[in-house]
Amino acid sequence: MKAYLFLAVAVVSELFGTSLLKASEGLTRVYPSIGMVLCFGVAFYSLSLSLQQIPLGVAYAIWSGAGTALTVVIGIVVWKEAANVTTTFGILLIIAGVVLVNLRSA
Template sequence: MKAYLFLAGAIVFELFGTSMLKASNGFTKILPSIGTIAGFAIAFYCLSLSLQQIPLGIAYAIWSGVGTAVTAIIGIVVWKETASVTTVIGMVLIIVGVVILNLKGPAH
C-alpha cells in the first residue's frame, strides 16, 4: 500500500512538473523552470521508491497513463487548449488500458 502512495506522489509531482514546463515558456521564466526541474526530480524519486514493491510494467503504465490523461485535462481546463473527440477517445483508451493491466493484479 505504501508503494502506491509513492506512485501517487510520483504522479502528482509529474503533473506539477509538466504544468510548470508549460508555464516556463521554453525555460525563459526562472521560477516555473525551477518548478519543472524540482517536480520531475521528486516524481522520479517517488517512482523509484514505488518500484521497490510494484512491478515496473504496472507502475509505469499507471504513472504514464494517469499522467497523460490528467495532463490533457489540465491542458484543457487551465491552459484553455481545445479538446476534440479524438482527445477524449484517447484518454478513455489510456484509462481502459491501465485498468486492464491491473485486472490481474500486481505480480511479483
C-alpha cells in the same frame, strides 16, 4: 499500500512539473523552470520508491497513463486547450490500457 502512496506522489508531482514546463515558456522563465526540475526530481524519486513493491510494468502504466490523461485535462482546464471527441476517446483508451495492464498482472 505505502508503495501506491509513493506512486500517487509521483503522478501529482509529474503533473505539476509538466504544467511548470508549459509555464516556463521554453525554459526562458527562471522560477517555473526551477520548479519544473524540482517537481520532476520528486516524481522520479517517488516512482523509484514505489518500484520497491510494485512491478515495473504496472507502476509505469499507472504513472504514465494517469499522467497523460490528467495532463490532457489540465491542458483543457488550465491552459484553455481545445477538447473534442477524439481527445475524449483517446483519454478513455489510455485508461482502458492501464486497466488491462493491471488485470494482466493480477
